[in-house]
Amino acid sequence: MLTLPGLAVFLQENNCDCERIAHETPIRSALDAKQYFDLTKAALDNRLLSMDYIYGGSGDELHTLKIAPAEVVRLNRILAFVV
DSSP states (O other), X not given: OOOHHHXXXXXXXXXXXXXXXXXXXXXXXXXXXXXXXXXXXXXXXXXXXXXXXXXXXXXXXXEEEEEOHHHHXXXXXXXXXXX
């Protein structure tokens, strides 16, 4: 697993459409995330591709990764999507 600085380098080297979002308190659950993000826009399957951005863990509980779905597909070996 990459460190936060390592993740930043990886995403920059790959010209990734993304952003690291800092927050003052850790996000350890959906309840914690609710104060920062609109959870009605969350999805766990191929519906992610229709979203403008996906928000997820960055390896640091005080930072959230905001990334375009196409970048997730491009930077990973996606074998299948849940239908």
